[in-house]
Amino acid sequence: MLKPIxxxxxxxxxxxxxxxxxxxxxxxxxxxxxDALGACLAWAEVLKTVFGKEAQIIVPDQSPDFLQWxxxxxxxxxxxxxxEGCNWTLNHCDLIFCLDFNTPxxxxxxxxxxxxxxxxxxxxDHHLTPDIDTVIAISHPxxxxxxxxxxxxxxxxxxxxxxxxxxxxxxxxxMMTDTGAFTYNSSDPAIFFIISQLLTKRIxxxxxxxxxxxxxxxxxxxxxxxxxxxxxxxxxxxHASYFTLSRDDLRRFHFVKGDAEGLVNMPLxxxxxxxxxxxxxxxxxxxxVWVSLRSVDQFPCNEMxxxxxxGGGHLNASGGRxxxxxxxxxxxxxxxxxxxxxxxx
Numbered sequence: 001m002l003k004p005i006x007x008x009x010x011x012x013x014x015x016x017x018x019x020x021x022x023x024x025x026x027x028x029x030x031x032x033x034x035d036a037l038g039a040c041l042a043w044a045e046v047l048k049t050v051f052g053k054e055a056q057i058i059v060p061d062q063s064p065d066f067l068q069w070x071x072x073x074x075x076x077x078x079x080x081x082x083x084e085g086c087n088w089t090l091n092h093c094d095l096i097f098c099l100d101f102n103t104p105x106x107x108x109x110x111x112x113x114x115x116x117x118x119x120x121x122x123x124x125d126h127h128l129t130p131d132i133d134t135v136i137a138i139s140h141p142x143x144x145x146x147x148x149x150x151x152x153x154x155x156x157x158x159x160x161x162x163x164x165x166x167x168x169x170x171x172x173x174x175m176m177t178d179t180g181a182f183t184y185n186s187s188d189p190a191i192f193f194i195i196s197q198l199l200t201k202r203i204x205x206x207x208x209x210x211x212x213x214x215x216x217x218x219x220x221x222x223x224x225x226x227x228x229x230x231x232x233x234x235x236x237x238x239h240a241s242y243f244t245l246s247r248d249d250l251r252r253f254h255f256v257k258g259d260a261e262g263l264v265n266m267p268l269x270x271x272x273x274x275x276x277x278x279x280x281x282x283x284x285x286x287x288x289v290w291v292s293l294r295s296v297d298q299f300p301c302n303e304m305x306x307x308x309x310x311g312g313g314h315l316n317a318s319g320g321r322x323x324x325x326x327x328x329x330x331x332x333x334x335x336x337x338x339x340x341x342x343x344x345x
Contacts, residue, residue, distance in 0.1 A: 002190055005152045010136055015157065017120065017135065018047060022096035024055040025119070029101035030108040030256075032063040034212065036100040038174025039124070039146040043068055045167040046150075050159045056093075058086050060108045064258025069211045070173060071166045072297035079110045088108070090117040098134070100146035102127035124149050128302065128312065141314075144185050149176030151194050160197065171306060173208055180265060181209065184296075184316050216259070223253040227263055234267070235337055238344040240275040241267040242333045246326050247281045255283065264292040274299050274344055277336075279322075279329045289322040289329040299343055308336040 006014070018024070024046055027201040028036035040057045047053040061080045067073065079086045090096075090113045103126050104111045120135045143149050151171055156161050172195065177341040179186040199205065231243040245260060253259070264278035273294045291309040293301040294317055301318035305311035309332070311320020322329045338345065 002155055002193065004156050005140055005149065006136075006138055006156065008058070010138075011156055014122065014136055017053075017095055017122065018051050018053060021120075023089070023093040024053050024095045024097070025089060025093045026055050026057045026097045027107065027110070027114070028059055028099045029106040032059045032061075032062040032067075034067055034177030035145045035147055035174040036077070037063050037067050037073070038078070038170035038172075038177075039099040039150050040072065041072055041170040042147060042150050042167050042174070043099065043124070044072065045163065045170075046154055046159070047166070049164070050157075050162055055097075056089060058089065058110075062257050064257055064261060065256065066212050066215050066261070067173070070170045079107075083109075087113045090114060090119070093119045095119055096121045098123045098125070098132055099150075100127075102123055102129060102139070103131040124153065127314075137283045142189070144191055145175045145178035147171045147178070148191065148194060150174075151198075152311055155197075163201070165201045165203050168198040168203045169208060172203055172205060173212065174197045176205075176208065177212060178317075180317075181213070182301060185314065213262070217254075217256075219254045219295070220259045223249075223259055224263060224266075226253065228266060232267060234270075238275075238337055238341055239273050240277070240337050240344050241265075241270075241273065241328070242279060244278040244326050244330060245278070245280040247283060250281070250283055264294050268294055269298055274317070275301070275304075275337075275340075277333050279326060279333065281326050287323055287325060287327055289324060291320045291322060291329070293318045293320075299340075304336050304340060307339070308332055333343070 026040045028040055042279055044055045044057055047055045057076045058079055059076055096119045104114045106112055123130055123132050123134045123137040124146055125139050126146050128141045130137055130139045227243050234241045253263055260280055264276050267273055267276040278292040280290045293305055295301045301316055302313050305313055305318035305320045309320030313319055
């Protein structure tokens with residue numbers, strides 16, 4: 001059995017909050033990944049099936065195409081496309097579930113409207129140092145994903161049997177993507193108990209894997225080869241590497257959102273490699289570089305991301321951003337490698 005992650009009192013409080021709320025909103029962080037979008041879709045299904053509540057999902061901006069197969073993604077509203085209507089909803093809803101982010105700043109342009117919303121807020125998240133004013137905070141950084149926490153809450157509330165594959169599929173997707181298909185941050189046996197239960201809902205886990213990892217375009221495949229051959233810089237002595245993707249590179253390969261997904265993991269296939277860093281210029285804004293970090297074993301990506309890249313995250317998977325040119329970003333990476341040299345050797 002799974003150990004409780006909230007008290008009995010919090011469980012009752014959570015049910016009461018849902019039951020007494022007429023307008024419920026779910027939201028997540030900017031650039032929604034599988035865990036963020038999966039958590040929103042799965043929790044919306046819980047609210048509808050168990051509590052009879054039609055929740056609205058508002059995300060800050062676009063999620064990758066390879067996640068659009070999940071049930072009910074067509075109902076998700078993008079804040080960047082419908083700002084006025086979303087602001088009205090944020091200002092008039094009763095209850096907001098903040099899923100898979102630890103601070104309002106991670107919702108980008110939606111931050112101010114979220115902070116000013118008079119609605120009560122509930123946090124369900126697995127990032128460090130939560131900083132959101134909530135009535136209930138379900139924060140467990142040790143969890144593999146926010147989707148894992150959603151399952152645990154549902155299990156503790158005793159309503160798993162009421163739910164269908166429309167709940168199980170996005171939840172499995174979120175757990176899978178946030179662990180690199182269960183290759184990291186997934187050693188807790190409870191994770192595989194959860195998977196076994198999700199499989200009773202007759203989800204096709206192999207198809208979910210293909211939907212996420214085997215649906216890239218020819219342009220993405222050629223981009224991968226280009227990055228690994230032309231752009232990858234390996235610091236063999238420090239067992240680390242980085243690569244850059246300029247706006248010209250992205251234009252050359254007809255980049256669409258999601259095409260860079262997973263590239264930062266590939267250098268870790270080298271024997272003895274400990275750290276991989278990706279630098280990608282924003283396609284629209286000047287002097288903005290998106291940073292992704294991946295590591296193995298105990299190398300602290302989250303510390304490096306916070307110290308050098310205005311970011312944070314998890315031990316082995318983190319991200320951030322730099323407000324500079326791509327060449328200046330490379331110099332920051334070199335400084336970071338030097339600062340963490342003893343942990344990389």
